[in-house]
Every structure is written in C-alpha cells, then in structure tokens.
Amino acid sequence: MSRSDNTVKKFFEKIIEKIILLNGFACILFVILIFFFLAKDGLALFKVSSPIQFFFGLLWNPLAEPPQYGIVPLLLGSIMVTLGAIAISVPLGLACAIFIGEIAPRWMREILKAGVELLAAIPSIVIGFIGMTMLAPFVKNLFGLPTGLTALTGSIALAFMAIPTIVSIMEDAITAVPRTYKEGSLALGATHWQTIYRVTIPAASSGIVASIMLGIGRVIGETMAVMMITGNASVIPHSFLQPVRTMTATIAAEMGETVIGSDHYFALFAVGLVLFAITFVINFFADMALHQQKK
Amino acid sequence: MKRKALSLMCLSVLFTYAAMPAAYAARDMIQIKGSDTMVNLGQAWAEEFMMQNPEASIAVTGGGSGTGMAALISGTCDIAESSREIKDQEMEAARKNGHDVHEFIVAVDAIAVVVHPSNPVKQLTIEQLSGIYTGKIKNWNELGGKDQKILALSRERNSGTHVYFLEEVVRMGVEKGPEQFAPEVLMLPSSQAIISEVSQSETAIGYVGLGYVSDRVHIPAIALSNQGPFVSPTLETTMDKSYPLSRSLLFYTGREPEGTVKNFIDFVLSEEGQEIVRIMDFVPLR
Numbered sequence: 001m002s003r004s005d006n007t008v009k010k011f012f013e014k015i016i017e018k019i020i021l022l023n024g025f026a027c028i029l030f031v032i033l034i035f036f037f038l039a040k041d042g043l044a045l046f047k048v049s050s051p052i053q054f055f056f057g058l059l060w061n062p063l064a065e066p067p068q069y070g071i072v073p074l075l076l077g078s079i080m081v082t083l084g085a086i087a088i089s090v091p092l093g094l095a096c097a098i099f100i101g102e103i104a105p106r107w108m109r110e111i112l113k114a115g116v117e118l119l120a121a122i123p124s125i126v127i128g129f130i131g132m133t134m135l136a137p138f139v140k141n142l143f144g145l146p147t148g149l150t151a152l153t154g155s156i157a158l159a160f161m162a163i164p165t166i167v168s169i170m171e172d173a174i175t176a177v178p179r180t181y182k183e184g185s186l187a188l189g190a191t192h193w194q195t196i197y198r199v200t201i202p203a204a205s206s207g208i209v210a211s212i213m214l215g216i217g218r219v220i221g222e223t224m225a226v227m228m229i230t231g232n233a234s235v236i237p238h239s240f241l242q243p244v245r246t247m248t249a250t251i252a253a254e255m256g257e258t259v260i261g262s263d264h265y266f267a268l269f270a271v272g273l274v275l276f277a278i279t280f281v282i283n284f285f286a287d288m289a290l291h292q293q294k295k
Numbered sequence: 296m297k298r299k300a301l302s303l304m305c306l307s308v309l310f311t312y313a314a315m316p317a318a319y320a321a322r323d324m325i326q327i328k329g330s331d332t333m334v335n336l337g338q339a340w341a342e343e344f345m346m347q348n349p350e351a352s353i354a355v356t357g358g359g360s361g362t363g364m365a366a367l368i369s370g371t372c373d374i375a376e377s378s379r380e381i382k383d384q385e386m387e388a389a390r391k392n393g394h395d396v397h398e399f400i401v402a403v404d405a406i407a408v409v410v411h412p413s414n415p416v417k418q419l420t421i422e423q424l425s426g427i428y429t430g431k432i433k434n435w436n437e438l439g440g441k442d443q444k445i446l447a448l449s450r451e452r453n454s455g456t457h458v459y460f461l462e463e464v465v466r467m468g469v470e471k472g473p474e475q476f477a478p479e480v481l482m483l484p485s486s487q488a489i490i491s492e493v494s495q496s497e498t499a500i501g502y503v504g505l506g507y508v509s510d511r512v513h514i515p516a517i518a519l520s521n522q523g524p525f526v527s528p529t530l531e532t533t534m535d536k537s538y539p540l541s542r543s544l545l546f547y548t549g550r551e552p553e554g555t556v557k558n559f560i561d562f563v564l565s566e567e568g569q570e571i572v573r574i575m576d577f578v579p580l581r
Contacts, residue, residue: 063452063461064475073478132488137495146446146498149481232451232482243481253484256362256453259384 035276042273045069045266054270060234060245062254062264069267071274073234077151077244078220078275080237081230084155085162085219090212092159093166097211100167101174102196113171120164128225131157136229143241149231152240157225162215169214173207174200206292213286217279223248247271323351323555329363329376330455331485332404332504333544336575337376343571344562351555360455367549368392373556375547378404378455378504394549401563403578405505405528406460406540409490409512411497416440418516418525421464421539427500428465430477435498447480448489448501456486459542460502505533506576533578544577 045054049069057070100112135156136148177200185195201208231243232253251268258265327337334357341353355376363375364385370392381389381396389396408419416438426432428447436442450457466472483489489501494511505528508514516525519539532538552560562568569579 059478061475061478063458065471065473132491140495146444147481147492147496149483149492227484228488232484233479234482235478245482253451253453253482256359256365258361259382259388260365260368261388262384 038269038273038276041266041269043270045263045270048263049267054267058236060250062258062267067263067267069263069270071247071271073236074245074247074250074271075274076237077230077234078246078248080151080240080244081154081158081226081246082216082220084151084240085158086212086216088155088159089162089166089215089219093163093170093211093215094208096163096167097170097174098196098201101171102192102200113168116164116167119160120168124161124222124225125228127157127161128228131225131229139241145241147231147243149229149243150241151230151237151244154226154230154244154246155240157229158219158222161222161225162219165218166211166215169211170204170208173204173211176207177203206289210286210289213282213289217282217286220282221248221275221279223252227252247275251275323348325351325353325374325555325559326366326372327353327355327374327376328358328366328372330360330378330544331357332378332454332456332506333376333402335506336402336544336572336577339571339575340559340563340568343567344559347562348555348558351559353559359451359453360458361453364547367394367396367547370394370549373548374559377545377547378542379458380545381547389549395551397548397551399546399548399560399564400543400580401546401560402544402569402572402580403533403541404544405533405538405578406456406463406502406542407505407508407514407528408500408502408517408540409493409508409514410500411493412511412513413497414440414513414515416515418518420518420521421467422520424464424517425467425474428460428476428480429474430479443498446496446499447477448492448499449476449480449482450486450489450502451482451484456502456504463540463542464502505578508576530573530578541578 054069054071056072057068058072059068059070060073061068096112096116100109100116104112131153132149136150136153138148139145139150139153139156140148181199181203182195185199186192190198226246227249230246230249232245232249233243234245234250235242237244251271254264255268258268327341334355337355341355345351345353360375360377360379363372363377364381366372367375368385368388381398386396408424410416414435416435419438423432423438427438427445428449432438433445434442435445449460452458461476462468462470465476466474481492483492483501486503486507489503490507490509490512493499493501494509508528514527516527517539518525524537526532526538528538528540533541546560546563548556548560564580569581572579
C-alpha cells in the first residue's frame with residue numbers, strides 16, 4: 001500500500017516538475033514569438049520604404065499621398081516625455097526611498113510602503129483622466145500657454161506612474177546595504193545624514209541605477225495616459241511646453257484605422273519594433289546593474 | 296487519495312471553463328462595433344430594441360470606423376458602424392474572407408467647426424479652414440480675429456470624422472489631394488476632448504459631429520466659397536443639404552441580414568428608429 005502510494009507521489013512530483021519547467025520556458029518562448037511576430041510585419045515596411053526614410057524622416061504623415069513614415073518626431077516625443085518624467089520622479093523617488101528605508105519609524109514605514117504600492121495600482125486611464133481635467137488646465141494657466149496638452153503635462157503624470165517602481169526597487173537596494181557599513185561609518189563619528197549620502201547611497205548605487213532604468217522602461221511603454229494629455233501633434237519638439245506625439249500613442253491611435261497588411265500597418269509594427277528594442281536594451285542594462293549589486 | 300480527488304477536481308474545473316463559450320453563444324446575440332461618433336446612437340437604438348425584444352441581446356462597442364471594418368473583415372462583429380464609406384482595400388479583404396458586404400445608410404451627421412465663445416470670427420470658408428489645418432494660416436488676425444496664434448485641433452487618425460475632414464475640408468473635396476494636416480495640429484483621442492479643449496482655450500479651433508456640440512463652444516457659419524452663403528449647422532440646414540459639411544452614417548453587414556440583425560436594421564430605419572436619431576442630436580434620414 002505504502003509502496004504504491006510512493007510511486008503515485010513520485011509520479012505527481014515528476015509531472016509537476018515538468019509543468020513548472022514548461023511554464024518557465026513558456027515565458028521565454030512568448031518573448032521570442034512576440035519578437036518574431038513584430039519583426040516579420042515591421043521589417044515588411046522596408047520593402048516599400050527605405051530604412052533611411054523611416055529612421056531619419058522628419059514627418060509622420062501616414063495618410064498623405066504618398067505616405068510619409070518618418071519616426072524622428074515620434075522617437076523624440078517619447079524620449080522627451082520619458083526624460084521629463086525621470087527628471088521629476090528620480091529625485092522624488094530617491095528622497096522617498098531614503099526616508100522609508102533609513103529615517104522613518106517602523107510604523108510609518110509600513111504605511112508609506114502601502115501608500116506607494118497603492119499608487120502603482122491606479123489604472124493609467126485614471127491618471128490620464130486626472131491629467132486631462134486637472135493637470136492640463138493648471139499647466140496652461142501656470143505658463144500662459146495656448147494649450148495645456150504638452151510634453152511637460154505628460155512628464156508630470158508619468159512621473160507619478162514611475163515613482164512606485166523606482167521607490168520600491170531603490171528602497172530594497174538601500175535596506176540591502178549591510179548594517180556593518182552604516183555602523184562603521186557612525187562609529188567613525190559621521191552623522192546620520194553623512195552616513196546616508198557618503199556610505200549608504202554609494203553602496204546601493206547599482207540598485208538605484210537599476211530602479212531608474214526600470215522606471216524608464218515603465219514610462220516609455222505607457223500609452224493611455226500619454227495619448228490623453230500630450231496633444232499628439234507630430235512635430236519635432238523644441239520645448240517641454242509644446243505638444244508631442246509618442247510612439248505608443250501613435251500605435252494605439254492609428255492601429256484601429258489601418259487595413260491589415262497595408263504599408264501603414266507595417267509602419268506601425270516597425271514603430272513597435274523600435275519600442276521593443278528600446279525597452280529590451282533598458283531592461284538589459286537594469287539587469288546588469290542589479291547583478292552587479294549582488295556581487 | 297485526497298490528492299487524486301483534488302487533481303480530478305482541477306481537471307473538471309478546467310473542462311467546465313473550456314465548455315463555457317459554447318454555452319454563452321446564445322442565438323440572438325448581436326455584436327455591433329465601429330465608429331466612435333455613432334457609439335452612443337447605436338447604444339440608444341440597441342436599448343430601445345432590446346426593450347421591445349427581450350430575447351435579443353445587442354452589444355455595442357466603439358473604437359473607430361476602421362476598427363469596425365477590421366472586425367467585419369475578420370468576422371467578429373455582425374454589424375460594423377462606420378462614419379465613412381468602406382475603402383476598396385477593405386472591401387477586397389472582406390470579399391477574400393468570404394463576406395458579402397451590404398451597406399445601409401442609417402442617419403446623417405453634420406460636422407460642426409467649433410471655436411471658443413470669445414472668438415470674434417463668426418464665419419469661415421472651406422478654403423480658410425484648409426489653410427488653418429495645413430498650417431498656411433497661422434494667426435487669427437488673418438481671418439479678422441485677434442492677433443493670436445491659432446491652435447488647431449483634430450481627431451485622431453482612427454476616426455472616420457478625421458478622414459472625412461481630411462478629404463472634404465483639408466483637401467477641399469479632392470479625395471487624394473496633396474494637402475495634409477500640418478504636424479503642429481493636435482490629434483485628440485475623442486470628440487469630448489476637443490470640446491473640453493476648445494471651451495478652455497481662446498485660440499483653439501476644432502471639429503466635431505453635431506451631436507457633441509454644447510453651449511460651451513461657438514459654431515462659426517461655413518461656406519464653400521467667400522461669396523457665401525454662410526450656413527450654420529442645424530437639423531434643417533443639414534436635411535436640405537445647404538450646410539456643406541455633412542455625411543452619411545452607415546451600417547455594414549458581412550452577409551445579407553437575416554433574423555435579429557434584419558429586425559434590428561428595420562427598426563433603425565423605421566419612424567421610431569429615426570426619432571431616436573433626432574433625440575440623440577443627429578440628423579434623421581427623413
């Protein structure tokens with residue numbers, strides 16, 4: 001009896017092991033399949049339009065005759081909104097992470113952590129909605145602009161979406177710094193603040209870099225909020241107080257209208273491919289930074 | 296033994312889920328997809344129709360006319376709502392998938408040009424509008440207004456309204472003309488976004504379907520040429536075709552309508568259905 005029970009147990013063990021193995025590989029398989037799917041349709045664009053026109057074209061005008069598929073305004077739009085969001089969220093996130101990790105008393109730490117995680121749970125459409133009805137008029141009046149739908153408005157809204165990612169990873173990195181480092185520093189007569197910025201932050205720097213990278217990855221792929229509040233004008237941006245059109249908003253806004261298999265459809269896939277490449281590189285560097293910390 | 300029972304249970308749960316879609320595929324379920332302009336109108340029709348025919352169930356979703364066409368081609372909707380005519384490419388793709396496309400004109404919509412209530416410009420020609428949207432006219436003082444830079448707003452490219460405005464206004468009726476929206480034109484994702492932006496911004500100009508106009512914005516009269524006549528969009532001027540910017544709102548089906556689909560289209564075209572068009576601030580066929 002017990003013997004047969006054992007074989008059954010072993011049998012289940014094996015099956016479950018295999019299922020878990022399969023699941024592990026499935027994730028990688030999906031990424032590879034998505035990449036090939038994107039590449040297949042994205043690269044088809046270059047049969048009708050040269051890569052030079054795509055990568056260096058200054059006009060995005062898919063409904064023109066002949067259509068113009070220049071990614072430059074979209075790429076610059078995405079980069080601009082992302083840089084703005086990072087410039088806002090990194091100082092805020094760093095301060096928040098230091099406070100949570102090093103300064104706040106235990107009871108407050110738990111409340112703050114829950115609050116930051118709650119911020120991550122707000123759907124992006126809600127942030128877009130608040131951005132459109134509250135933030136855009138505020139930015140418009142503050143700077144006396146013709147419209148509040150600008151790169152800056154998008155950056156501010158996206159900063160709030162990046163902060164949870166940045167804070168939680170930074171806070172992990174900061175609390176992971178060995179106690180002995182801090183105690184050594186304090187024993188040498190350094191103040192609490194000196195210890196934080198001379199010892200703790202440098203020791204956690206690779207985790208901090210990783211958190212910024214993942215924050216960038218979060219922001220550059222965001223679509224809905226950006227589409228609602230950046231104005232989506234496909235100009236080459238010269239200032240933050242100007243409407244911009246991002247790659248994600250372009251794909252979201254135009255995919256519905258394209259005929260499947262048309263040049264415009266392939267052009268949107270090519271934009272998606274560029275976006276995928278960017279997030280891939282960012283994640284790669286974030287991973288490298290995280291591994292460096294572990295060493 | 297317990298474990299065996301557990302895994303059996305898991306399996307049976309899995310099978311139940313797998314079998315579910317079949318149970319849900321009720322016979323009188325109609326999927327309507329497409330134009331954002333028409334989504335509220337379609338919803339109003341569907342609600343009234345379902346009130347009278349409790350066994351029918353109609354789901355209406357938006358996404359843009361192009362989305363509706365794509366769904367029609369792939370066979371995932373019964374009726375595609377569209378605020379523009381089907382393109383040749385789409386017709387071909389539908390035929391290739393074995394669909395026999397039928398078109399029904401169900402209502403008429405006027406495109407109203409909207410500006411801020413404080414804007415002194417009370418009338419515009421199509422040529423002037425084309426100049427504004429192609430970036431040739433950049434300041435309101437060129438049109439008799441204040442010395443302010445024009446902020447031109449448009450719908451996104453997935454909108455049938457966008458395509459209509461591009462062909463009839465920006466290209467002045469030449470479908471494949473060379474004119475293009477200037478890169479500076481803001482592309483907003485909804486008609487509501489255009490109304491809210493125009494009502495907040497003194498220098499803005501935008502366009503929306505007549506159903507979206509509210510008293511927070513001003514509507515300049517439009518003329519084909521500067522000889523006039525300048526006409527404001529209303530129910531009457533759209534019905535007698537004296538207002539130049541109007542278009543048909545359409546239904547497309549992938550085959551000869553029958554059953555509930557046919558009843559629904561008959562209802563839409565009936566006196567009652569057209570009364571709903573009037574209530575929803577669109578223009579009825581008769």
